[in-house]
Amino acid sequence: MHRYRTHTCAEANPALAGQTVRLSGWVHRKRDHGSLLFIDLRDHYGLTQIVCDQSDPVFPTLERVRVESVVCVTGQVVNRTAETVNPDIPTGQVEIRAREAEVLSAAEVLPIQVAGDQEFPEDLRLTYRFLDLRREKLHANMVLRSRVISSLRRRMTDQGFLEYQTPILTASSPEGARDFLVPSRLHPGQFYALPQAPQQFKQLLMVSGFDRYFQIAPCFRDEDSRADRSPGEFYQLDFEMSFVTQEDVFAAIEPVLQGIFEEFADGRAVTPAPFPRIPFDEAMLKYGSDKPDLRNPLLIADVSTHFENGGFGLFARGIAGGSVVRAIPAPGAAGQPRGWYDKLNDWARENGAGGLGYIIFAEDGPKGPIAKNLEEDRVEALRVQMGLKAGDSVFFACDKPLKAAKFAGLVRERICDDLGLREKDVFRFCWTVDFPMYERNEDTGQIEFSHNPFSMPQGEMEALETMDPLDIKAYQYDIVCNGVELSSGAIRNHRPDIMLKAFEIAGYPAEEVEARFGGMLRAFRFGAPPHGGSAPGIDRIVMLLAGEPNIREVILFPMNGQAQDLLMQAPSPVTEKQLRELHIRVQLPPRAAEGGSRKGSGDGAAAAAPDKA
RNA sequence: GCGGGUGUAGCUCAGUUGGUUAGAGCGCUGGCCUGUCACGCCAGAGGUCGCGGGUUCAAGUCCCGUCACUCGCGCCA
Numbered sequence: 001m002h003r004y005r006t007h008t009c010a011e012a013n014p015a016l017a018g019q020t021v022r023l024s025g026w027v028h029r030k031r032d033h034g035s036l037l038f039i040d041l042r043d044h045y046g047l048t049q050i051v052c053d054q055s056d057p058v059f060p061t062l063e064r065v066r067v068e069s070v071v072c073v074t075g076q077v078v079n080r081t082a083e084t085v086n087p088d089i090p091t092g093q094v095e096i097r098a099r100e101a102e103v104l105s106a107a108e109v110l111p112i113q114v115a116g117d118q119e120f121p122e123d124l125r126l127t128y129r130f131l132d133l134r135r136e137k138l139h140a141n142m143v144l145r146s147r148v149i150s151s152l153r154r155r156m157t158d159q160g161f162l163e164y165q166t167p168i169l170t171a172s173s174p175e176g177a178r179d180f181l182v183p184s185r186l187h188p189g190q191f192y193a194l195p196q197a198p199q200q201f202k203q204l205l206m207v208s209g210f211d212r213y214f215q216i217a218p219c220f221r222d223e224d225s226r227a228d229r230s231p232g233e234f235y236q237l238d239f240e241m242s243f244v245t246q247e248d249v250f251a252a253i254e255p256v257l258q259g260i261f262e263e264f265a266d267g268r269a270v271t272p273a274p275f276p277r278i279p280f281d282e283a284m285l286k287y288g289s290d291k292p293d294l295r296n297p298l299l300i301a302d303v304s305t306h307f308e309n310g311g312f313g314l315f316a317r318g319i320a321g322g323s324v325v326r327a328i329p330a331p332g333a334a335g336q337p338r339g340w341y342d343k344l345n346d347w348a349r350e351n352g353a354g355g356l357g358y359i360i361f362a363e364d365g366p367k368g369p370i371a372k373n374l375e376e377d378r379v380e381a382l383r384v385q386m387g388l389k390a391g392d393s394v395f396f397a398c399d400k401p402l403k404a405a406k407f408a409g410l411v412r413e414r415i416c417d418d419l420g421l422r423e424k425d426v427f428r429f430c431w432t433v434d435f436p437m438y439e440r441n442e443d444t445g446q447i448e449f450s451h452n453p454f455s456m457p458q459g460e461m462e463a464l465e466t467m468d469p470l471d472i473k474a475y476q477y478d479i480v481c482n483g484v485e486l487s488s489g490a491i492r493n494h495r496p497d498i499m500l501k502a503f504e505i506a507g508y509p510a511e512e513v514e515a516r517f518g519g520m521l522r523a524f525r526f527g528a529p530p531h532g533g534s535a536p537g538i539d540r541i542v543m544l545l546a547g548e549p550n551i552r553e554v555i556l557f558p559m560n561g562q563a564q565d566l567l568m569q570a571p572s573p574v575t576e577k578q579l580r581e582l583h584i585r586v587q588l589p590p591r592a593a594e595g596g597s598r599k600g601s602g603d604g605a606a607a608a609a610p611d612k613a
Numbered sequence: 614g615c616g617g618g619u620g621u622a623g624c625u626c627a628g629u630u631g632g633u634u635a636g637a638g639c640g641c642u643g644g645c646c647u648g649u650c651a652c653g654c655c656a657g658a659g660g661u662c663g664c665g666g667g668u669u670c671a672a673g674u675c676c677c678g679u680c681a682c683u684c685g686c687g688c689c690a
Contacts, residue, residue: 029650029651029652031648031649031650031651031652031653032646032649032652033646033647033648033649033652033653034644034645034646034647035646035647036646036647036648036649037647037649038648038649038650038652040650049649049650051648051649053647054647067640080648081648083648084648084649084650086649086650088650089650092650109623109640109641110623110624110640111623111624112623112624113624113639113640115651116639116651118624118625118639118640119624119625120624120625121620121624121625121682121683122682122683123681123682123683124623124624173690174690175690176689176690177688177689177690178688178689196689196690197690199690221689223688223689224687224688224689226684226685226689227683227684227685229689350616350617351686352686449690450690451690452690453690454690455690488690560682560683561682561683561684562681562682
């Protein structure tokens with residue numbers, strides 16, 4: 001008989017009745033009746049009930065053992081009597097009559113409980129992540145993640161993509177997010193950077209003729225966290241293809257994503273491919289966002305014409321000054337109490353708007369301060385344009401176009417939730433396409449790249465030479481699911497001449513571009529195929545599939561919001577010897593240097609003791 | 614860096630208008646219990662009410678500051 005187990009805790013069944021088996025696992029629960037003892041033994045695969053009474057030699061051992069201890073139990077599989085069958089668990093028809101029992105590892109009293117679904121504070125869960133990971137939900141999330149990744153790999157290789165590894169220690173990139181830096185021992189004063197994404201490497205792979213690349217790629221960005229953004233590191237399904245148009249990229253990745261979501265949707269509906277393509281301008285107008293949540297049925301519309309020179313002076317004056325008015329429908333909201341409208345108005349002010357105007361289309365006519373002042377025929381024309389009827393309401397955002405669009409987008413989401421209109425149990429995909437190549441920095445007035453400077457402008461060189469830069473679109477696209485940006489991608493600019501021109505428009509002289517992106521430019525001067533790709537975020541995909549609102553629930557060992565690993569104690573001070581080897585002297589900020597532990601346990605700041613060197 | 618929320622037993626939470634010895638469930642310890650499966654019953658231990666200051670005869674409760682966690686903004690080519 002095997003030292004530890006002959007079966008897993010999921011395998012006990014009536015067919016084994018009478019056989020002697022050996023199981024190892026964790027004591028999930030104990031039900032101690034004094035002279036009769038039940039133990040639920042748990043492993044990765046399932047749960048099996050162990051039973052013994054005081055006449056059994058193992059009784060003293062098992063009675064003493066604490067939950068979450070690891071035990072090895074040997075005994076006979078016996079069928080339960082009809083009254084004692086537990087239909088709630090797969091192994092509930094049988095139990096193991098314990099003959100031998102060995103405690104392989106005794107557990108101390110637990111800081112968080114594994115059995116049950118009680119909630120625990122997140123810092124405690126992170127400190128004892130290995131216990132949290134034993135719990136049903138988190139354990140299942142990690143298994144789901146593993147299966148999703150393995151299915152993604154299969155789907156990509158089936159389409160002719162090959163997986164390659166790119167460096168983790170690389171060069172700091174001059175654009176983008178803040179880098180994580182790694183000091184060089186051999187080159188004093190110089191640093192590696194962890195890749196924010198394998199962007200340049202995958203383009204070089206195309207230049208190197210590999211045609212179709214993918215990687216489950218770790219990416220590192222030193223940016224602050226969000227519920228859907230883990231600090232420090234995350235994973236992308238990074239891919240790139242040669243000799244492709246934008247539509248070719250869509251056609252390659254749509255079946256992968258659609259297939260993955262179908263495979264793990266568990267009954268939830270998935271947008272069939274091809275996914276809707278929404279131009280950026282349309283997305284900003286109708287949804288007030290470049291990542292529209294299509295589960296939200298509300299559509300924003302521009303209603304400026306109805307207010308222009310109209311009786312509602314605030315909006316009329318705004319329009320004269322370059323503002324627009326966007327309308328957000330609120331179907332069925334006419335019956336909402338006055339307090340709801342007041343609450344929304346307060347909320348709007350908290351979010352930086354002057355307020356939130358509205359018209360209530362009551363059964364006996366339009367109501368509210370705007371309806372009181374705007375001419376009757378204009379109110380009616382607005383109602384017709386929005387397709388509203390008695391019983392509905394409509395809200396307004398009046399501001400400069402971009403601000404009005406973004407605020408209308410916030411209102412659209414808020415109204416949807418307040419009215420309970422969001423579609424459930426569904427994954428709604430879309431592409432946002434035709435992002436602008438450039439935008440004007442509102443502070444400086446300068447023309448800047450609005451996204452990736454390496455994207456190919458639509459119209460290529462001719463567009464750059466003849467068009468208003470602000471009218472040029474890029475072959476730049478995002479894939480969005482339920483309002484979550486899963487990835488952005490682009491057809492790349494593989495032509496040095498177009499790239500130099502594109503940078504020139506954004507105010508970078510050729511010498512500076514050569515200095516900053518010389519490696520890429522050099523590669524493109526020796527025969528570069530047209531290419532493009534994208535990089536869907538794996539953590540976010542799993543988060544959506546697991547139905548988790550927080551990305552940490554789908555990551556094995558995540559850091560907390562302050563980018564600390566509470567289990568492994570990172571970041572942490574290093575020895576003087578290590579610092580000397582790296583030619584590093586630490587210069588702490590004043591508050592940390594005073595010995596005050598400004599954040600966390602404080603050991604990161606206080607213990608570095610920089611001036612001993 | 615900024616704003617919102619939270620902070621009471623190991624954990625989840627209750628705690629009235631500021632008023633006697635700060636409670637409950639889970640967990641823990643001890644006792645009882647031979648068919649439970651969230652076992653049940655009895656008893657017990659366990660508290661710097663995040664921390665510091667203030668107001669008051671009296672503060673878990675009111676005020677100020679601060680720390681931690683979390684959500685959002687900034688940031689995220």
